[in-house]
Amino acid sequence: MKQFDYLVLGSGLAGLSFALKVAPYGRVAIVTKKDRAESNTNYAQGGVASVTSKEDSFELHVRDTLEAGAGLCKEAAVRTIVEDGPARIAELIELGMQFTEREIPLSHGARELDLGREGGHSKRRILHAKDITGREIERALLAAVADQPNITIFENHLAINLITSQKLGYSGDNQCLGVYVLDKQSGHVETFAAPVTLLATGGSGKVYLYTTNPDIATGDGIAMAWRAGAAVANMEFVQFHPTCLYHPKAKSFLISEAVRGEGGVLKSIEGVEFMEKVHPLKSLAPRDIVARAIDSEMKKSGADYVLLDITHKPARFLIDRFPNIYKTCLSYGIDITKEPIPVVPAAHYQCGGVLTNVDGETDIAGLYAVGEVSCTGLHGANRLASNSLLEALVCSHRAAQRAVANKPKPAECKIPPWHAGNASNADEMVVVSHNWDEIRRIMWDYVGIVRTNKRLQRAQKRIANLQAEIQEYYWDFIVTSDLLELRNIATVAELIIACALRRPESRGLNYNLDYPNANPEWAQRDTVLRKGP
Numbered sequence: 001m002k003q004f005d006y007l008v009l010g011s012g013l014a015g016l017s018f019a020l021k022v023a024p025y026g027r028v029a030i031v032t033k034k035d036r037a038e039s040n041t042n043y044a045q046g047g048v049a050s051v052t053s054k055e056d057s058f059e060l061h062v063r064d065t066l067e068a069g070a071g072l073c074k075e076a077a078v079r080t081i082v083e084d085g086p087a088r089i090a091e092l093i094e095l096g097m098q099f100t101e102r103e104i105p106l107s108h109g110a111r112e113l114d115l116g117r118e119g120g121h122s123k124r125r126i127l128h129a130k131d132i133t134g135r136e137i138e139r140a141l142l143a144a145v146a147d148q149p150n151i152t153i154f155e156n157h158l159a160i161n162l163i164t165s166q167k168l169g170y171s172g173d174n175q176c177l178g179v180y181v182l183d184k185q186s187g188h189v190e191t192f193a194a195p196v197t198l199l200a201t202g203g204s205g206k207v208y209l210y211t212t213n214p215d216i217a218t219g220d221g222i223a224m225a226w227r228a229g230a231a232v233a234n235m236e237f238v239q240f241h242p243t244c245l246y247h248p249k250a251k252s253f254l255i256s257e258a259v260r261g262e263g264g265v266l267k268s269i270e271g272v273e274f275m276e277k278v279h280p281l282k283s284l285a286p287r288d289i290v291a292r293a294i295d296s297e298m299k300k301s302g303a304d305y306v307l308l309d310i311t312h313k314p315a316r317f318l319i320d321r322f323p324n325i326y327k328t329c330l331s332y333g334i335d336i337t338k339e340p341i342p343v344v345p346a347a348h349y350q351c352g353g354v355l356t357n358v359d360g361e362t363d364i365a366g367l368y369a370v371g372e373v374s375c376t377g378l379h380g381a382n383r384l385a386s387n388s389l390l391e392a393l394v395c396s397h398r399a400a401q402r403a404v405a406n407k408p409k410p411a412e413c414k415i416p417p418w419h420a421g422n423a424s425n426a427d428e429m430v431v432v433s434h435n436w437d438e439i440r441r442i443m444w445d446y447v448g449i450v451r452t453n454k455r456l457q458r459a460q461k462r463i464a465n466l467q468a469e470i471q472e473y474y475w476d477f478i479v480t481s482d483l484l485e486l487r488n489i490a491t492v493a494e495l496i497i498a499c500a501l502r503r504p505e506s507r508g509l510n511y512n513l514d515y516p517n518a519n520p521e522w523a524q525r526d527t528v529l530r531k532g533p
């Protein structure tokens with residue numbers, strides 16, 4: 001058994017910044033299922049929303065967040081996260097993060113942070129590193145982690161299940177004692193024990209057939225917390241990003257909303273602008289509205305995509321501001337300075353998650369959750385662009401402070417080693433890949449941008465059948481990462497559908513044709529689920 005003071009699951013922004021903050025107080029293990037940089041964070045493009053300019057104010061950022069959240073944000077959480085932002089950004093810069101700067105006009109060469117604009121923001125307030133903000137965040141944090149002798153990173157280690165006192169049969173309050181982890185190289189399952197465990201495992205975009213997320217985003221943290229008995233909330237609010245590159249060879253490549261922030265315009269394949277008649281902010285309307293408008297435009301025209309046109313901007317500006325998007329599109333034969341970009345909506349962000357406060361506390365003692373895996377109340381029914389990196393940054397700091405101040409006494413419970421039973425090696429991995437594809441297609445077709453009760457019920461039945469099959473497989477065969485991730489996406493699919501069926505209204509990202517309007521009785525009401533014993 002490996003014993004630590006702090007156990008961190010995940011090496012994106014939430015996990016790495018928490019680890020750095022608790023490292024002076026004890027030994028830290030970071031368990032991460034692929035290479036250390038592989039995370040949603042690493043692919044973030046647009047940037048981090050935070051108030052840093054004199055033209056802006058906390059009040060405006062709060063107002064924009066609440067407006068995007070469509071009556072479901074927790075205002076106190078929004079205020080805390082917005083107001084803590086500038087101090088955390090300053091620390092990140094101190095640590096070595098290089099945000100893009102610009103020359104202040106008429107100032108003899110003085111420089112300030114460049115601010116991008118994205119949908120739903122009334123001001124320019126997005127700090128960015130060109131269009132590779134996430135990669136720069138990971139670089140800076142991983143360099144800082146490498147200097148910390150108290151932190152050990154376990155790459156290619158996949159957390160399977162949380163170990164809790166109740167699961168082990170102890171009475172009293174449920175307490176998290178650690179986690180069982182699959183070492184992907186050796187195939188062995190190891191026990192990691194610690195009085196404090198942080199879930200920083202990110203989101204679940206891979207539950208859908210089309211997503212902007214990398215392969216790690218299989219909702220493992222949500223599924224683990226759910227199995228351990230933690231409350232999970234608002235899973236119906238899945239954000240679809242309006243503009244993922246449409247190209248047969250491009251897997252999950254995002255065209256940042258910042259492109260629309262700099263003047264990019266959405267057009268039909270005939271070249272006609274269609275957002276004008278939908279929303280006063282046109283192509284920069286909140287994401288739920290833009291994604292639905294694109295979905296409707298594609299259904300109307302029968303086309304597989306729409307166009308995003310920024311060719312009216314000078315080529316030099318585009319190449320400098322969006323070097324990664326320019327280069328990647330060019331590698332697929334699309335020159336964004338000369339031709340419009342074919343785009344489609346794709347699953348992007350999970351607004352719900354493990355229910356926490358802004359200090360990352362869950363309802364299991366010793367278990368914290370921060371970042372995309374959590375549901376703090378910041379995003380409500382629809383996340384404002386670039387608020388998620390801000391949330392991960394602020395809440396990881398707060399959770400670290402809380403965990404250091406309230407470190408639980410090591411539990412008296414005896415933790416048994418992982419029990420593989422009579423499991424044997426699987427000889428039919430095709431079952432796993434078939435079920436994997438089926439879940440993702442069901443979710444795309446029946447639980448997508450536009451929902452109906454009938455489609456949700458159909459999806460619920462099919463997912464339940466698949467889950468029964470997966471459970472059987474799980475007990476019969478030795479666990480592999482593919483099987484574990486399959487089990488997790490099935491659980492997350494079940495939770496999304498269950499939440500969507502419980503909300504009898506359309507609000508933010510949950511759009512249901514059977515209830516096309518918001519129901520005032522459901523404003524400020526979270527959809528909270530808890531697994532029975």
Ligand code: FAD
Pocket residue numbers: 009010011012013014015031032033034036037038039040041042043044045046047048049133134157158159160200201202203212213214216220221254348349370371372373385386387388389390392
């Ligand atoms: P992640 O960064 O996803 O990290 C999760 C970590 O957990 C990974 O290291 C993963 O390997 C690990 N992990 C997962 N499961 C397990 C397991 N079972 N065992 C061990 N390790 C595990 N947000 C913004 O605010 N601004 C943006 O500009 C922006 N752009 C985006 C662009 C793209 C293409 C994408 C996909 C997302 C974007 N987002 C953006 C969203 C944002 O990147 C994420 O919400 C945020 O990075 C989440 O950080 P995190 O630390 O919670 O999780």
Ligand code: SIN
Pocket residue numbers: 044045046047255256257258349384385386387388
């Ligand atoms: C983007 O760059 O469009 C992504 C921003 C976000 O998801 O917050």
